[in-house]
Amino acid sequence: MSTENHYIGRFAPSPSGPLHFGSLIAALGSYLQARSQQGSWLVRMEDLDPPREMPGAADDILRTLEAYGLKWDGTVMYQSQRHDAYLAQINDWLRNQEAYYCQCTRKQIKLAGGYYPGTCRELNQHATNSAVRLKVTTPVTHFYDKLHGQIEIPGPLAREDFIIHRRDGLFAYNLAVVLDDIEQGITEIVRGADLIEPTGRQISLYRLLQHPEVSYLHLPLAVTDNGSKLSKQNHAPAIDKANPKPALLQAMTFLGMNPPADLMACSLDDILKWGAQHWHVDQLPKTTAITLAF
Incomplete structure (x- = not known):
């Protein structure tokens, strides 16, 4: 397939634990942005920091994406192989x-x-x-x-x-993410607003490598009532693989969409098709964080 003028997005989790609601927001936002433009959506496992990784988490993340109907294109890239x-x-x-x-x-x-x-x-x-x-x-x-x-x-x-x-022999995130995005032909990066700060360094790498820069869309973060980001380090609960629809529809609402109640009776494929058809960047909340009641 020619990638000329073809949108290619990606979701790139780190396997430090199971997917939580904050991860689902990043996955769903990047997925809908890609599918709304008839683009490709890739998955990359950012297993760059073994001391922080949880055994079995990479496979669990992939199984969770499948359970939520978030089907990726091509094969999964692993940073540990790069x-x-x-x-x-x-x-x-x-x-x-x-x-x-x-x-x-x-x-x-x-x-x-x-x-x-x-x-x-x-x-x-x-x-x-x-x-x-x-x-x-x-x-x-x-x-x-x-x-x-x-x-x-x-x-x-x-x-x-x-x-x-790094001094400990591990490769730095900024280097790996840019080289991987170039290798995979990524045209736009949709991710959480916690990664706004390193974006300038990543752009400088694109320029040094004389590669066309990608575009960026940083989604609001889900935070707890004390202002902490939902994260694996903060023990955010894993989303339910056995009952995905409630969390999926909640994530759509978080992202500024207004899914009708009768979507709950639809299949995951139909819910995601509705999402791609009704996805617009200008409806996203223009904030870097939104407090959730957990």
């Missing part, structure tokens, strides 16, 4: 002096004001016990979001040389 691609790009930047080894600790950066000041940029540090940072020569100070409009990025954050390979 290490060679990440390392090859890092080594290329190191050879071209576009990246460098850094031995600064978090404590040292905090004492320097909270943003990395470029301490190791010209020191030619050795690789042992070092992180790798990318030289930021053209900071991205703003970008356009389809829901929130122009997003301004604080100057110190935009100018900061950021980590692409």
Whole structure:
């Protein structure tokens, strides 16, 4: 299939636990945005951080998506199978002096004001016990979001040389997500508003790689009454695989849609078809967080 002018979206969960309602919002929003444009919807498993992963969570997430009728296109990509691609790009930047080894600790950066000041940029540090940072020569100070409009990025954050390979040997999220989105041909990223902040760094990677930039749509986050994001780390309850319709319709309502009551009697396929037909970005709540009563 030619991807020219073809919409390709994706849902990219981390397997640190089962899908919860906040995850469902991100999955459903990205799914409906893709299907409303007759586009493809891919799934990528961001199993980049083994210490945070839960055994069996990746398969459980896929089974949950299936139980909710969220059928993906193609095969699932796993970041754990992409290490060679990440390392090859890092080594290329190191050879071209576009990246460098850094031995600064978090404590040292905090004492320097909270943003990395470029301490190791010209020191030619050795690789042992070092992180790798990318030289930021053209900071991205703003970008356009389809829901929130122009997003301004604080100057110190935009100018900061950021980590692409961690001291503990793990690959950084910003590097992996951009290389994977390029590999999968993603044209638009629909995800939660908690990922607005790193977007500027990801755009800088697209530009360094001389690849066309994607568009962005950051959905509101579901938060508890104390302001905490629903997350696996905060022990958000798993959504029910055996009875998916109530949570699916609740997620549609959360996203500004008004599903009729009689949809509850319809099949999952018909509910999702209704969702794709009635999905409009301009009906989304123009906020970064919405409080849920749990």
